[in-house]
Amino acid sequence: MQIRISWPAGHLIATLENTPTTQALGKALPLVSTAHTWGQEVYFDTGVSVSRETDARQVVEPGTVAFWTDGDALALPYGPTPISRGDECRLASPCNVLGSVDGDAAVLATVRDGNPVRVELIDE
Template identity: 75%
Template sequence: MRIRILWPAGQTTATLRATPTTEALWNALPIASTANTWGDEVYFGTPVSVPREDGAQQVVEPGTVAFWTDGDSLALPYGPTPISRDGECRLASPCNVLGALDGDSQVLRTVRPGDPIRVERA
């Protein structure tokens, strides 16, 4: 499954693997939200609410598409967050890993807090 994420200054696509959270997100698309940033991470609320899955991770690779169950949000890290150690991508808490961005995750640097953000099927 592929999704497209759009904001005023850019867009990217991501490939998602089959997980219960991915299925719930897919069924809710398209969604519109408002971007937030936390260090080098973009996150935004969704209408999806799911439990934390086995295998949830707190430290992930840049460009990971994660679902933050504590905030019903998609989390898109592209670099260190305020709680990272040694440059890692450390999320606020363990998140369900859904997949990865298809291109360079640094495109997320153009997302500004408060930007409208849309996720749709690609």
């Protein structure tokens, strides 16, 4: 499944694996939310509530599309967060890994705290 995430200064495309969390998110799309930033991570509420999956991870690669079950939010890390060790992308707590950003995740640096964010399915 592919999704488009848009904000005032840009957009990106992400490819998601077929997981229980991805399926729940897909049913909620399209959605509009408000962006929050935490170090080099963008996250926003989805209104979707799911359980943490068995393969949830706290340290991920830049550009990972993660679902933060503690906050019902998509988390999009593109660099270190305030709790990272070195250059790693360390999320606030273990998150369900859904997929990854297509291309350079550094475009997320143009997202500002409080920006409106839209997430929509791309027709396949």
